[in-house]
Amino acid sequence: MSEIIIVPGENKRVKAIVGDRTIKTDQSRLAGGDSSAPEPFTLFLVSLGTCAGSYVFQFCQSRNISTEGMSIKEKIISRKDGKGIGKIQFEIELPPEFPKKYEKAVVRAANLCAVKKHLENPPEISVDIKKD
Numbered sequence: 001m002s003e004i005i006i007v008p009g010e011n012k013r014v015k016a017i018v019g020d021r022t023i024k025t026d027q028s029r030l031a032g033g034d035s036s037a038p039e040p041f042t043l044f045l046v047s048l049g050t051c052a053g054s055y056v057f058q059f060c061q062s063r064n065i066s067t068e069g070m071s072i073k074e075k076i077i078s079r080k081d082g083k084g085i086g087k088i089q090f091e092i093e094l095p096p097e098f099p100k101k102y103e104k105a106v107v108r109a110a111n112l113c114a115v116k117k118h119l120e121n122p123p124e125i126s127v128d129i130k131k132d
Contacts, residue, residue, distance in 0.1 A: 049074040059109040069095035
């Protein structure tokens with residue numbers, strides 16, 4: 001994937017076209033939208049959690065460890081001044097029968113998340129204009 005096309009939708013909706021898939025976003029009613037889809041910032045946060053989950057669950061599956069009863073809670077902690085996010089914390093919930101010897105390994109697996117790594121070493125982002 002080297003290109004994503006962003007197009008407007010109705011009202012406050014925006015769509016992202018990624019290959020043959022379309023990802024829809026909207027704004028909350030409070031922000032003038034219809035709340036018909038997640039807000040873009042929510043998708044950003046969801047991408048972090050699902051990325052970490054992919055690594056954790058793949059780690060387990062590759063070792064034939066059941067993922068039943070597992071979950072990851074993503075906690076969003078505001079900055080003390082109330083302006084934005086101060087911390088994002090993942091809590092991996094493991095069932096009682098999960099092998100103790102793999103507990104640190106699932107934390108390491110979650111830390112392999114590509115989205116997290118890109119936030120730790122962010123890419124340059126530029127905005128340009130193109131007119132035909």
